[in-house]
Amino acid sequence: MAGKFEMYEDRAGKHRFRLKAGNGEIIAVGEAYNTKAACEKGIQSVKAHAANAPVKDLEQDQP
Numbered sequence: 001m002a003g004k005f006e007m008y009e010d011r012a013g014k015h016r017f018r019l020k021a022g023n024g025e026i027i028a029v030g031e032a033y034n035t036k037a038a039c040e041k042g043i044q045s046v047k048a049h050a051a052n053a054p055v056k057d058l059e060q061d062q063p
Contacts, residue, residue, distance in 0.1 A: 003027070005043050007036065015039035019046070 001022035010016050014032035017039055021027050028046070033039040 007039055007043070017043050 003019060003021050005017050005019055007015060007017045010032060012032070014034065015036050015038065016032055017030040018026050019028040030039065030042050030046070033042060
């Protein structure tokens with residue numbers, strides 16, 4: 001089963017999204033947005049940028 005984005009309104013009335021894997025596990029969570037349209041743009045941004053995003057290991061940068 002493919003993963004999916006879910007949009008929802010939080011207790012403060014803000015719009016949020018989460019990305020769930022095919023098994024239902026939450027694997028990413030977006031920030032709080034003031035509007036549903038802004039939340040949808042956030043999802044589109046993740047879709048556009050995540051596939052080619054480099055991975056930076058912050059543990060290697062620590063002294």
